[in-house]
Amino acid sequence: MxxxxxxxxxxxxxxxxxxxxxxxxxxxxxKCSLGVAIPVLSxxxxxxxxxxxxxxxxxxxxxxxxxxxxxxxxxxxxDAWVEEGIELDAIYSGxxxxxxxxxSIQRLYREHPTALRVVDPVMGDGGAMYPTYTQELCxxxxxxxxxxxxxTPNLTEAHILTGLEYRGQDIDDALVNENIQALLAMGAxxxxxKGVVRGDGLIRNYLAGKDxxxxxxxxxxxxxxxxxxxxxxxxxLLGAVMCGRSLLEAVEFAGSFVxxxxxVTREQxxxxxxxVSFESVLGEITALLK
Numbered sequence: 001m002x003x004x005x006x007x008x009x010x011x012x013x014x015x016x017x018x019x020x021x022x023x024x025x026x027x028x029x030x031k032c033s034l035g036v037a038i039p040v041l042s043x044x045x046x047x048x049x050x051x052x053x054x055x056x057x058x059x060x061x062x063x064x065x066x067x068x069x070x071x072x073x074x075x076x077x078x079d080a081w082v083e084e085g086i087e088l089d090a091i092y093s094g095x096x097x098x099x100x101x102x103x104s105i106q107r108l109y110r111e112h113p114t115a116l117r118v119v120d121p122v123m124g125d126g127g128a129m130y131p132t133y134t135q136e137l138c139x140x141x142x143x144x145x146x147x148x149x150x151x152t153p154n155l156t157e158a159h160i161l162t163g164l165e166y167r168g169q170d171i172d173d174a175l176v177n178e179n180i181q182a183l184l185a186m187g188a189x190x191x192x193x194k195g196v197v198r199g200d201g202l203i204r205n206y207l208a209g210k211d212x213x214x215x216x217x218x219x220x221x222x223x224x225x226x227x228x229x230x231x232x233x234x235x236x237l238l239g240a241v242m243c244g245r246s247l248l249e250a251v252e253f254a255g256s257f258v259x260x261x262x263x264v265t266r267e268q269x270x271x272x273x274x275x276v277s278f279e280s281v282l283g284e285i286t287a288l289l290k
Contacts, residue, residue, distance in 0.1 A: 018089035023051040030059035031275030032228035043285035044239030054097030090116040099140040119148040120234040146187030169197040219255035228275040243288035
């Protein structure tokens with residue numbers, strides 16, 4: 001099975017299409033979460049098996065949105081999967097609707113022990129938790145860091161998980177390493193720490209593991225922020241991994257892909273809130289299959 005600590009590519013045999021459980025919310029308007037994960041991973045040749053953690057009318061950047069928590073249905077939902085004998089190659093979790101949903105992800109881990117565990121601990125940005133999150137939910141999220149094959153927090157999420165002080169996006173390599181080592185100490189096998197910005201026109205993402213030398217990967221920093229780029233980044237990273245790329249190649253690809261999608265988004269009406277427009281660059285994902 002794929003071992004991310006060794007940064008060996010996932011090996012797909014013949015025409016086999018791997019199955020990925022995507023445990024995220026579903027948003028009606030504003031592209032993020034399952035609205036990103038399904039098309040991106042499908043373009044990477046994966047069978048995406050959705051586990052909706054909540055339903056939103058629109059994402060949380062909008063001043064008014066409706067949220068429906070799906071916690072009560074998840075046990076029966078996953079029971080049906082067991083009856084059908086569904087097998088999974090990867091389990092990819094993101095936004096959660098309630099603390100109890102962590103147990104559903106841990107159940108998937110028990111039922112599919114060889115599946116790759118990718119955890120995007122979607123909890124906040126800019127030093128603050130998202131409006132639907134509570135401290136209890138953030139505390140429960142820490143359990144998913146333990147045993148994650150790939151953990152992809154931004155700096156805010158690293159601060160929430162580790163308890164280290166949030167010091168903004170401009171931190172030096174010593175503080176980057178302090179955050180990474182704290183996340184690895186929590187049980188993550190590989191960490192991709194996202195979003196270090198130092199005023200030089202670049203955004204820095206760091207790849208590190210217990211037996212992996214820390215590597216910095218840079219992308220051009222565009223002069224605007226968009227909702228959903230974190231979801232797009234981790235989805236693209238996982239898509240590249242499932243296409244047989246090494247983790248370093250996947251981190252490099254994800255950063256480049258997000259930048260290309262952000263440039264397209266800038267040309268769309270209401271681009272500040274509608275979410276990142278990746279549709280016209282999905283060919284970059286499909287090309288990884290060749």
